[in-house]
Amino acid sequence: MATQPVDLNELSILQAVVEGTVLATGDDFLRSLVRNLCLATGVANGFIAEFTEAKTRVRSLAFWADGEFLPQQEWELSGTPCEDVLRGNLCHYPSELSKKFPHEEGVESYLGVPLQDSEGQILGHLALFGQQPMPEQPRLLYTFKIFAARAAAELNRLRMETQLRLSEKRYRELFDEAPIAYVHEDRDSRFLQANQAALRILGISPEQVPGIRGISLVPDTPDAQARLRAAFACVEKGTDSAGVVLELRRKDNGRPVWIQWWSKTDPSGQFMRTLFIDITERVLMEQAQARLQAQNLYLQEEIKSAHNFDEIVGRSPALRSLLNQVQRVAQTDASVLIQGESGTGKELIARAIHSASKRKNQPLIKVNCAALPSNLIESELFGHEKGAFTGAVNKRIGRFELAEGGTLFLDEIGEIPLDMQVKLLRVIQEREFERVGGQTSIKMNVRVITATNRNLLHEVEAKNFREDLFYRLNVFPLTTPPLRERLEDIPLLVDFLLGKFAPKIGKKITSVSLGSMRRLQQYRWPGNIRELENVIERAVILADGAVLEIGADQLPGSSDARHPDSPQTNDASLDTITREHILSVLEQTRWVIEGSKGAARRLNLKPSTLRYRMQKLGIAKTGQ
Numbered sequence: 001m002a003t004q005p006v007d008l009n010e011l012s013i014l015q016a017v018v019e020g021t022v023l024a025t026g027d028d029f030l031r032s033l034v035r036n037l038c039l040a041t042g043v044a045n046g047f048i049a050e051f052t053e054a055k056t057r058v059r060s061l062a063f064w065a066d067g068e069f070l071p072q073q074e075w076e077l078s079g080t081p082c083e084d085v086l087r088g089n090l091c092h093y094p095s096e097l098s099k100k101f102p103h104e105e106g107v108e109s110y111l112g113v114p115l116q117d118s119e120g121q122i123l124g125h126l127a128l129f130g131q132q133p134m135p136e137q138p139r140l141l142y143t144f145k146i147f148a149a150r151a152a153a154e155l156n157r158l159r160m161e162t163q164l165r166l167s168e169k170r171y172r173e174l175f176d177e178a179p180i181a182y183v184h185e186d187r188d189s190r191f192l193q194a195n196q197a198a199l200r201i202l203g204i205s206p207e208q209v210p211g212i213r214g215i216s217l218v219p220d221t222p223d224a225q226a227r228l229r230a231a232f233a234c235v236e237k238g239t240d241s242a243g244v245v246l247e248l249r250r251k252d253n254g255r256p257v258w259i260q261w262w263s264k265t266d267p268s269g270q271f272m273r274t275l276f277i278d279i280t281e282r283v284l285m286e287q288a289q290a291r292l293q294a295q296n297l298y299l300q301e302e303i304k305s306a307h308n309f310d311e312i313v314g315r316s317p318a319l320r321s322l323l324n325q326v327q328r329v330a331q332t333d334a335s336v337l338i339q340g341e342s343g344t345g346k347e348l349i350a351r352a353i354h355s356a357s358k359r360k361n362q363p364l365i366k367v368n369c370a371a372l373p374s375n376l377i378e379s380e381l382f383g384h385e386k387g388a389f390t391g392a393v394n395k396r397i398g399r400f401e402l403a404e405g406g407t408l409f410l411d412e413i414g415e416i417p418l419d420m421q422v423k424l425l426r427v428i429q430e431r432e433f434e435r436v437g438g439q440t441s442i443k444m445n446v447r448v449i450t451a452t453n454r455n456l457l458h459e460v461e462a463k464n465f466r467e468d469l470f471y472r473l474n475v476f477p478l479t480t481p482p483l484r485e486r487l488e489d490i491p492l493l494v495d496f497l498l499g500k501f502a503p504k505i506g507k508k509i510t511s512v513s514l515g516s517m518r519r520l521q522q523y524r525w526p527g528n529i530r531e532l533e534n535v536i537e538r539a540v541i542l543a544d545g546a547v548l549e550i551g552a553d554q555l556p557g558s559s560d561a562r563h564p565d566s567p568q569t570n571d572a573s574l575d576t577i578t579r580e581h582i583l584s585v586l587e588q589t590r591w592v593i594e595g596s597k598g599a600a601r602r603l604n605l606k607p608s609t610l611r612y613r614m615q616k617l618g619i620a621k622t623g624q
């Protein structure tokens with residue numbers, strides 16, 4: 001394109017450039033400005049350039065040369081007229097430029113203005129150059145400075161935009177990749193945005209984010225809902241708390257997740273900024289710890305009432321056959337029902353089954369169904385959620401949960417009320433249960449062993465015990481033989497019991513007189529081995545020499561009981577004998593039940609069990 005002689009009419013230049021750039025912004029503006037300046041001034045070439053990182057070079061942002069834009073280029077400043085401009089000076093070489101700058105061969109004139117930001121920092125420069133002279137015109141220079149200021153502002157704005165984009169990108173990366181879960185949700189708990197940690201913890205895919213409602217992940221249990229209400233209350237009050245612990249269910253597989261949760265309204269008021277961390281592992285550990293603590297407590301109670309459960313003494317065929325069955329059934333997970341008279345060793349057998357089973361390293365938990373008031377049995381067995389009923393202030397772990405992985409021994413199963421029998425049947429069938437007041441089913445892996453001194457089949461016939469439950473429990477029936485059917489075990493047991501009590505009481509007793517042993521073998525033992533234990537303990541206390549003497553007066557009960565060949569005692573006469581025995585012990589202890597000198601201790605019964613039996617047998621102190 002042929003260059004015109006320079007006609008520098010200030011107003012027309014101003015007008016042409018303003019009109020040519022008015023609609024442009026950003027890069028377009030810079031290009032428009034350079035082009036229009038060249039066209040309006042008739043100078044062939046013009047450019048806007050910015051410093052590179054090195055500051056010894058510049059790079060063009062818009063370069064107009066002989067009627068067209070050149071691609072972006074970079075050049076070294078040294079030895080060019082630009083060098084001085086970038087030091088902050090307006091430089092005008094009206095003619096003979098190449099004489100001063102030999103590198104710029106063929107260039108006649110040059111006009112350059114630095115581009116500065118509001119703080120005076122030099123960003124780059126705007127320059128025109130051509131093959132024609134460019135006469136000195138102060139007012140033109142002034143106009144030129146105005147456009148340089150406008151170009152600098154635009155350049156600055158472009159840089160800010162780039163920085164903003166960069167910091168937005170960084171923020172997005174931070175939001176997305178942060179180890180803490182971030183969610184933006186609307187007032188209705190609908191997710192607007194969620195980062196990767198949130199997606200991972202909640203089991204949701206990025207596509208599911210728009211529209212998913214956070215509260216839909218909270219299970220419909222009283223406890224979880226109460227936590228949710230507390231969380232909302234925190235947001236309402238604006239309390240900056242330590243975070244609320246919430247229980248959720250994962251979207252993908254419904255598994256429970258526990259999170260510590262904080263939420264705040266965004267200053268714009270448009271959405272909530274929520275963040276949370278996954279504390280499931282911690283909560284599960286705390287739950288396991290609570291269970292262990294409860295087990296520990298239970299076991300400490302057990303130790304207090306410690307018995308020696310290791311030894312089952314006896315060689316009689318009846319006992320051997322029983323032990324043989326114990327060994328066989330122990331290997332399986334079958335439910336076992338142990339029936340037998342009181343004091344025949346049913347609990348001992350239940351423990352032997354557990355100890356010989358693969359569950360032996362897990363707890364054996366015992367529940368005495370007779371000792372529990374009927375309104376508490378359910379919570380005792382299955383536990384309860386906070387506030388499930390009056391008096392239930394804390395969450396309680398039930399016996400089924402305590403026995404997880406191990407064995408639950410339900411003693412005196414014949415005593416549980418009918419409505420509880422229905423619940424128990426369901427739990428044993430489905431192998432899962434709910435805490436009282438809870439709605440979540442808890443899976444269980446518990447072997448159930450039950451025992452009773454009642455004839456449970458008679459109870460079924462009398463409609464006191466559910467037939468379906470009876471058959472569920474009675475998968476493998478065992479019967480502990482009464483002592484009178486294993487008289488040959490008496491000497492062994494007496495020896496064993498002597499070894500147990502004599503050192504404890506501090507007496508040296510080596511044997512039992514022949515007459516005493518005969519007497520012991522002729523007695524009918526309505527209270528079985530427990531009764532034998534009591535007799536021996538009492539005799540040891542009273543003993544004077546090394547040979548133990550047990551007189552007829554030391555064997556309690558009616559003459560009927562002492563008769564070896566009397567017909568098998570029926571339930572009624574057994575009750576009579578038990579009643580008399582308890583009465584005689586109570587009289588000896590002056591009706592004191594608890595404590596070291598109490599009747600319960602002497603009878604080797606728990607005070608609650610003794611009270612229950614007294615009530616059942618109609619024993620009450622005269623005048624009470």
Ligand SMILES: Nc1ncnc2c1ncn2[C@@H]1O[C@H](COP(=O)(O)OP(=O)(O)OP(=O)(O)O)[C@@H](O)[C@H]1O
Pocket residue numbers: 307308309311312313314340341342343344345346347348349411451452453480529530533604
């Ligand atoms: N074969 C045995 N060898 C040694 N001790 C035994 C034997 N059988 C029972 N005992 C002891 O007799 C006492 C009563 O046993 P256990 O509590 O197991 O009887 P039970 O049938 O469960 O009684 P209850 O029906 O009153 O609950 C315990 O102290 C136990 O250690």
